[in-house]
Amino acid sequence: MNKKEIGLKNLAKIDGAAAEDVFEALKNIAPDLNDMMLEFAFGTIYDRKCLDFKQREMITITSLLTQGGCENQLRVHIQASLNVGLTQEEIVETFIHCAPYVGFPRVLNAIFAAKEAFKKAD
Amino acid sequence: MNKKEIGLKNLAKIDGAAAEDVFEALKNIAPDLNDMMLEFAFGTIYDRKCLDFKQREMITITSLLTQGGCENQLRVHIQASLNVGLTQEEIVETFIHCAPYVGFPRVLNAIFAAKEAFKKAD
Amino acid sequence: MNKKEIGLKNLAKIDGAAAEDVFEALKNIAPDLNDMMLEFAFGTIYDRKCLDFKQREMITITSLLTQGGCENQLRVHIQASLNVGLTQEEIVETFIHCAPYVGFPRVLNAIFAAKEAFKKAD
Amino acid sequence: MNKKEIGLKNLAKIDGAAAEDVFEALKNIAPDLNDMMLEFAFGTIYDRKCLDFKQREMITITSLLTQGGCENQLRVHIQASLNVGLTQEEIVETFIHCAPYVGFPRVLNAIFAAKEAFKKAD
């Protein structure tokens, strides 16, 4: 399997439905970017040892919360976090843990993204 | 125990030595800020259920890497991560995982902070 | 009075209506976060001496403008700024003052948030 | 010609229509801010030698992508980029180039802003 195939395989376990949406959205404007995400993010990074998918999604949603302005990606990775086995409580707790480090506003944005993602998931 | 006492107890398990340095550095200019960190960060947040200290430090170093410009706090929390049981490999892997989400420059800054912290710890 | 009660008392003077909305929005997903904001932000920080509520809201809206992506919180604190006595002109001038420090894009975002908040307030 | 007049002349070449919208949006709340953008951004900066309008717009959209949360300004400057002669392919490639430096989430936000701007432009 090449990296793109590995990426597709990993993505199927993490969030196949959202991946389809992004692939669709990118195909007429930047299809190469979709390949890069498959090869680098899902085929290389997520395929590495040492941390499991639950830890990796916890890191991803923390990073997305912290940089701000990435609520779309955050909703996708909140769903992905549920898919790989994080509970709703663990996701919310991850966000609350960030409050002393990034302040309440970014945490509130993440919590409200979670609220939407949880509603859609239920 | 009040929250400050709980904070001191948790901090002793996480990173007592660094806490002393920060307390010393703040005592003539903003001693109240030290109390707030004890009460809110270590007495309230770190004392919550649902995530353990290893997960909490993984979230903290991810958030510090992502916001950038916090290398001093990152070095303290890399040491704290080691103290609560994360391995050097897990810390480095946490940083590498962030590359697709924040780009290489911030990841490199964190890796070099880890290099210094690991050398000091050894 | 404990810190939560002090926070509620201060919040009533600053922005009771918005606080109700946030409390409602958080109660099913992260009610503890609401308590933390009451205790730490409004019960501890806003209750301190040295700066008055008008100065504190001026600092808050500057920080929200600067970090970007916090337009929801900005609208709440623009209303809060009006509630504690800042004029519309002072709020706009605070945002304009930031232009040489953060550039025009974030300032424009804040001005348009103010435009909405002022319209709602009138 | 004073700087405001130079700014208006440059802006007409870069993005007259969007400028009208911003002027309209600001005139009741912060008309001075509109003048500052005309004088400083378009009358001083864009009027300088050494880089042409195509290079300047490439720099502008890179900076807007990187800081995040400025999708409104990004859409305006994607249109401006087309107006001064950058192709859709060059704009998309500028955004893709940023992936190793800022990560995929901000790049995706910019690509989707481009998609909207291109559709409106066609």
Add this chain to the structure above:
Amino acid sequence: MNKKEIGLKNLAKIDGAAAEDVFEALKNIAPDLNDMMLEFAFGTIYDRKCLDFKQREMITITSLLTQGGCENQLRVHIQASLNVGLTQEEIVETFIHCAPYVGFPRVLNAIFAAKEAFKKAD
């Protein structure tokens, strides 16, 4: 007086010594940038009505704390804050006020910048 002269006059009241250092540092590489700061920041923005120099410096140091990575400029404006009449206590309190909005790490960076600036000022 043109805007550059107004800027020089205002700067003399705010922070003449630091201005000399920046002018010296820029003169061989980007002297025009020095003029722009004089004309736009000190000749236009600081010269406006509605807010006084103390309020303007309070906004400036809040914005610099919040964006992070601007400790050099922060030290200059902490000195400027003292020059226009803010007390050391008010400067520290401004930084502490930001904790719930940006988190402790950026606040600590600002407090330590203040510690250096206060020591140099005494």
Add this chain to the structure above:
Amino acid sequence: MNKKEIGLKNLAKIDGAAAEDVFEALKNIAPDLNDMMLEFAFGTIYDRKCLDFKQREMITITSLLTQGGCENQLRVHIQASLNVGLTQEEIVETFIHCAPYVGFPRVLNAIFAAKEAFKKAD
């Protein structure tokens, strides 16, 4: 040639010396990260059509200036910009162009990084 070999070939044209330093610095702590930068940044992104190396470095230094706190990477890419044919004047002008979009503080940080890089290069 595989992507790593393409990356090495491109890197040799862009900044061989700095690449050696980074390779050395990473080899004991995160050698895989070095490979990822070679494969993704230099073997994939810099190898794409549509934009030349001069345009790509202009985008890179703009992105590094804008995100802040990346002065080490900025110095490397200022040297790389010179290597691929950008003049000192064009690099400085790129930074000055950013002033209306990110404010003066980040621009000053980049100018001072350029000053160091130019001195080292001469």
